[in-house]
Amino acid sequence: MATFGKTEGEGTVIGTHVKLTGILQDPNDITVLGKLEGEVHSDHTVTVGEHAQVKGPVSAARAIIAGSVKGNIHTKDRLEILPRGSVVGNIETRDLVIHSGATFNGRCEISGGEVHAMEEAETPIPPAERGKTEEQPRRLWPPIRLARQANVPKPTEPKRAEEQQPPDQAQDEKPTYEVE
């Protein structure tokens, strides 16, 4: 999770009570804590803080949304919408995480390969608690995870119905999800 207000190296930060209009482009990280109307482009991570508002398209390698974004988001690697985050617009990414409580209204396209699974991810169990897992209920976190899984089989888990389709049929389907 991002630390708001801090960037790796020399990045751009839009502080609270600050409004930017126009095109913001920085090869380093961009953090928005205030208001931004326009385009945001970064080669690294774009972070939209909890009370921040962005109106316009966002493109970056990674994006972390804790505030409000009204516009299309395109990330090369990963997009994470945190519990209070809100996205109204279309998403194109390789790896998408939407936390419980987040709002997403738009069309989502997972690009860059096949999508084999739409599964509920579970919290990794700490080593100290591994012996107690049969008696204690597991917490689900995050609730939804859409991710490209690049031809890595999972021999220990039972296959789901949609995974048991013939490979040709599975590849023909476009990996697109619509969530409202």
Add this chain to the structure above:
Amino acid sequence: MYYYLFEPNSPSKESNFSRVKSLVSLHGIVGEMATPSPSRPLEDLVTYAAEKGYNTVVAVGGGGFLTSVAKLLAKSDLAVGCIPIGASPELQDLLGVKTLDQAVLSLKQRKVSETGLGVIAPGRVFLLSAHIHTKTPSPVIIESKTFRVEGSFTQLTIERKDTVTIRFSDRSAGHSVVRKFASWLIGRSASDPTETALRSSTLSVATPHPLDILVEDAPFAKTPCKIRVSPRALKLIQARTTIASDQP
């Protein structure tokens, strides 16, 4: 071929000047020495150094004096060295030296780096960061070719590297002290959420009323102003970095 220029009107630095003279003699990099005066202004001395064929002009004094020398030698083939006396930590960091001995050794090793100079129109040059401080928050508009930023600040810093960087924050925004105290309690450094950092090749700064822009605590320019970086404008002598040996 070193030409040494000593900061004028600095009686408190005289003892250090004497020590510098003995150190450069000790390291075998002695050269002609001069101090600007009304009869021999700095411009004339720098021109003289270029005409005489010196390849390095060394400013002995503070950051303001170095900036004055650097301005005259921008886009020149002459390298600029500095022996900082009474200088700010920022200048020491820029040069990579903290003591007189280190500074003289750095001159002897003569590692020349091309560095950019900040230019505030019309024609004012700065090497170290420039600041604007206000007691009460002042509105500010910062514009580049592609964006416009509106905000308010109590502290604004202008830095020059490859691009112009402007950082500003509004320390009066309320929770700064509380946040600082909380971060001090839990032992973690918290960033200021009011801080904004912008970078561009050219940035303009406008405030409702003209405000002093300070370099090394001395007035340098006023708002509104347009700032750009003149890249690789100065050949600056900096300390060599130490490379650790793998061998025990």
